[in-house]
Amino acid sequence: MAPKQILSPLPGTFYRKPSPDEPPFKEVGDQVAVGDVVGIVEVMKSFNQVVAEEAGTITAFLAEDEDAVMPGQPLVELGS
Amino acid sequence: MSFDSILIANRGEIALRINRAAKSLGLKVIQAYSKADADSLPVRLADEAVEIGPPQASKSYLAIPNIIEAAKATGAGAVHPGYGFLAENAAFAQAVEAEGIAFVGPTPDTIAMMGDKVKARRAAAMAGVPVVPGSEGRIEGLEEARAAAAAIGFPLLIKASAGGGGRGIRIVREDADFVQQLSTAQGEAKAAFGDGGVYLEAFIEKARHVEVQILGDGKDAIHAFERECSLQRRRQKVWEEAPSPSLDPATRAELCESAVRLARHVGYRGAGTLEYLYDEQRRAFYFIEMNTRIQVEHPVSEMVTGLDLVALMIEIAQGKPLPITQAEVKLSGHAIECRINAEDPARNFMPAPGLISSLVVPGGEGVRFDSHLFEGYMVPPFYDSLLGKLIVHGASRDEALARIEAALSGLEVQGVPTTRPLHQALVRDPDVRAGRFDTNFLEHWLETHAATLGAQPGSK
Numbered sequence: 001m002a003p004k005q006i007l008s009p010l011p012g013t014f015y016r017k018p019s020p021d022e023p024p025f026k027e028v029g030d031q032v033a034v035g036d037v038v039g040i041v042e043v044m045k046s047f048n049q050v051v052a053e054e055a056g057t058i059t060a061f062l063a064e065d066e067d068a069v070m071p072g073q074p075l076v077e078l079g080s
Numbered sequence: 081m082s083f084d085s086i087l088i089a090n091r092g093e094i095a096l097r098i099n100r101a102a103k104s105l106g107l108k109v110i111q112a113y114s115k116a117d118a119d120s121l122p123v124r125l126a127d128e129a130v131e132i133g134p135p136q137a138s139k140s141y142l143a144i145p146n147i148i149e150a151a152k153a154t155g156a157g158a159v160h161p162g163y164g165f166l167a168e169n170a171a172f173a174q175a176v177e178a179e180g181i182a183f184v185g186p187t188p189d190t191i192a193m194m195g196d197k198v199k200a201r202r203a204a205a206m207a208g209v210p211v212v213p214g215s216e217g218r219i220e221g222l223e224e225a226r227a228a229a230a231a232i233g234f235p236l237l238i239k240a241s242a243g244g245g246g247r248g249i250r251i252v253r254e255d256a257d258f259v260q261q262l263s264t265a266q267g268e269a270k271a272a273f274g275d276g277g278v279y280l281e282a283f284i285e286k287a288r289h290v291e292v293q294i295l296g297d298g299k300d301a302i303h304a305f306e307r308e309c310s311l312q313r314r315r316q317k318v319w320e321e322a323p324s325p326s327l328d329p330a331t332r333a334e335l336c337e338s339a340v341r342l343a344r345h346v347g348y349r350g351a352g353t354l355e356y357l358y359d360e361q362r363r364a365f366y367f368i369e370m371n372t373r374i375q376v377e378h379p380v381s382e383m384v385t386g387l388d389l390v391a392l393m394i395e396i397a398q399g400k401p402l403p404i405t406q407a408e409v410k411l412s413g414h415a416i417e418c419r420i421n422a423e424d425p426a427r428n429f430m431p432a433p434g435l436i437s438s439l440v441v442p443g444g445e446g447v448r449f450d451s452h453l454f455e456g457y458m459v460p461p462f463y464d465s466l467l468g469k470l471i472v473h474g475a476s477r478d479e480a481l482a483r484i485e486a487a488l489s490g491l492e493v494q495g496v497p498t499t500r501p502l503h504q505a506l507v508r509d510p511d512v513r514a515g516r517f518d519t520n521f522l523e524h525w526l527e528t529h530a531a532t533l534g535a536q537p538g539s540k
Contacts, residue, residue, distance in 0.1 A: 011433055011461040013136050044422065044431035044465040068116075068135045068462065 004054050005062070006076040008069040012043035014050075016065040024065070026076075030058050038076050041069060056080055081182045081399050083157025087112055087130075088122065089147045090162030093450045093468055094374070095122035098160045101390035110154045112147055114140035116460040121452045130154050135462045141165040144172050151181055158182035158397055164464070167373040168195055184397040185350045186372045193346065194370040198241055198279060204367040207345035209338045212357060212366040214281035222259070225280070229258050232282050238262060240269035241277035248272055251283055286518045287357040289317075290324045290365065292339035293381040293389070296348035297396050302406045303336040303343075304381045304389065311506065311522045313429065318499065318522065319506060320377035321416045322384045325477060325515030326360055335365050340406070342367070351378070351393040360518075376419070376469065379450060383415035383473040414480040415473045418488065420451075421465040424497035425533040433461040434496040442490030446473040446483055449491070459496055467498060477515070481507060501533045 008014065016024040016039050026038050032052040039050040056078030063075045085108035088095045095111060099122060102109050111126035116135035123129045130150040133140030140146060142165055151159055159176045166172040167185070170192035176183040185191070194200045198217045205211055215228040218241055229236060234255060240248030248269050252261045262278070270276035289312065293304040308324035309317040323332065339354040353371040358364075378389050387409065395403065423429040436457045441449050451468025453459075459467065472487055474480035485507045488500060506512045511521070 013462060043461040044433060044463065046431050066136055066138070 003059065004056055004078040004080070005074040006038055006050060006052055006078065008041055008063075008071055008073045008075050009050065010041045010043045010048055011070050012041045012048075012068075014063045014065070014067050014069045014075060015040040015042065016061065026058055028058050028060060032056060032058060032078065050075060052076075052078070054078065081157075081397070083182050083398060084108060085110060085127075085154075085156050086158040086160055086184070086394065087147075087151045087154060087156035087181075088126070088160050088162065089132075089141065089151075090160070090165055090167075091117050091120065091122060091141065091463060092452045092466060094162040094376075095120075096125065096452050097450055098162060098390055099125055101388060101394060102160070104388070104391055105394055107394070110150075110156050112141075112150050114462075116462050119458075121454060121457075128154060135460065137165065137462060141463075144169075144175055147172075148175050148179060151176065152179060156181060158184055158394070160184040160394070161373065163373050163376055168371070170195065182397045184394055186348060186352065190346055190348060191372045194352075194372050196241075197239070197243075197369055200370055201367070203346055204342050207338075207342040209342045209354075209367045210365060212281045212284070212368060215279045218277045218279055219262075222262075225262055226258070228280050229255070232280055234258075235283040235285070237281045237283045238265040238278050239281060240265070240273055240275070241279055242269065242273035242275040284357050284359050284366070286360065286520075288324070288326050288360060288517075289355065289519050290327065290335065290358045291353050291355045291371075291375075292336050293375075293378065294339050294343045294348065294352050294354065295389070295392055295396070295402060296343045296350065296352070297400070297402045298347055298349040300402055301340050301343035301348055302402060302404065302409060303340050304385045304387055304409055305336060305411050306332065307377055307380050309377060310517050310519050311512070312519055313522050313526065317377065318419050318421075319417070319503065319512075320380050321414065321477075321480070322380040323411060323414065324358070326358060328363075331363055331365070338365075338367070342370070350396055351389050357519075376466070377417055379448060379469060379471045380415040380417045383446075383448070383471060384411055384413060385409055386412070413473055413475045414477040415471060416480045416484045417469050417471040418484060418503040419469055419499065420467045420491070420493065420503075421499045422459050422467050422496045423465050423499055425499055425502040425530065426497075428530075429499070431461075431465045432496045433459045433465075435459075436493060437495035438492065439494070440490065440492040442470070442487040446480075447487050448472070453493065467493065467496075470503075481513060505529060505533060 059079040060077040087110045111129040132146040161167040170188040173183045174188040219225040235253045238250045266276045288310045307322045309320045311319040356365045448471040472483040
């Protein structure tokens with residue numbers, strides 16, 4: 001089975017942390033439940049949460065903190 | 081300092097505006113751009129363009145070393161920062177000047193002083209400019225805070241010294257809440273800005289936002305009258321006009337003279353704006369802060385005075401004295417500006433980047449559209465949502481209202497939703513038509529009117 005992915009809902013800048021001085025929302029190996037925030041996408045100075053739509057364990061981040069991302073671009077890989 | 085080339089360290093419509101002014105002065109235009117703006121109109125219309133980094137503003141338009149490097153590599157004689165990004169960053173101005181390059185704007189010291197609200201307020205008070213009744217600078221101890229609050233009266237505002245853009249402000253309506261709110265505000269200021277300093281200010285319930293455009297050459301200063309920018313959503317201006325419909329001629333004269341006094345007092349160099357709150361009931365105005373840059377809404381002042389403010393600020397940076405006297409600056413007619421943003425007013429102003437599939441721009445006498453759009457342009461998601469500014473001029477406010485209504489009908493942007501429907505509704509609103517509004521008007525208006533603004537093609 002292909003790994004599950006969390007996709008970017010919007011184009012913009014992906015942030016893994018709620019603010020520059022804080023730790024990331026999630027790390028590789030963390031469990032996520034449906035609705036958990038895994039990052040933020042900033043589009044035109046508005047900040048939108050990226051949430052997990054399925055539960056799982058984070059196996060990889062496919063975008064780095066502060067990367068430019070496109071809608072539908074995979075951001076996080078989830079194992080079961 | 082004389083120069084014959086200028087680096088534009090900004091993007092979008094203001095980059096084009098600076099390009100136009102610079103070329104009118106015969107200067108070579110060098111455009112700094114991020115990867116996301118490689119295909120933009122400012123890049124196409126520049127004499128030379130230089131990439132300064134990836135799309136994210138923090139790594140390009142806000143990266144001081146990248147811009148300094150670009151200016152040095154291209155041999156630019158001057159740097160124009162536009163608005164936003166590094167326009168009011170004293171360290172940037174300092175870094176530009178340290179390379180022997182002219183900074184089109186005030187000195188780093190002036191930027192730093194006016195960027196500190198407590199120092200700006202003190203300078204205003206020393207120049208005899210009325211300020212909102214408030215504490216003398218930062219509040220240090222609880223006793224001092226209590227005494228200041230008693231002198232100011234309630235309601236009052238607790239503001240973070242290091243705040244800005246509407247952040248770090250609390251309203252306290254009664255004495256009983258004061259001590260608790262003060263301690264919360266100090267904690268918030270410390271957390272948000274790394275500086276727990278706060279000061280107090282009287283809260284004017286029904287305030288109008290009126291601001292004076294000034295120009296200084298470091299010695300002398302003049303004003304280009306005032307703008308009213310009371311129609312704001314989340315403290316972002318959406319509609320601006322000149323002159324203010326709320327001022328009588330005597331108050332206008334007093335207000336504009338006060339702004340010139342402050343500009344002279346600080347030896348201001350360049351274009352700047354003094355922001356005031358105007359209390360219509362008391363017919364009193366109070367200085368709140370100064371913007372040490374050209375502003376988004378500068379065209380309304382240009383339309384009513386015939387001045388080219390951006391060209392003038394460049395000439396001042398070249399070391400020339402002000403080429404006009406106050407007596408030569410005449411107020412003529414009325415101008416209105418509507419900011420057209422890539423946001424959907426029917427969906428809580430959700431910003432929406434995307435492809436401009438079709439564009440029709442109105443024209444004719446007294447109509448100006450400052451914009452970087454073209455058909456086929458991809459509006460990037462990395463910057464603010466401003467697509468352009470529709471500005472009109474008429475002999476009277478009524479004529480300007482009729483003209484903006486027609487111009488809004490003539491503007492068609494397809495591919496992304498825009499705030500055009502908001503402006504079309506505002507221009508028809510009886511209170512807006514009568515000039516009856518304050519800084520809270522639009523937020524209240526949206527509570528009852530947002531649903532009528534309708535979904536647009538291009539919205540998802």
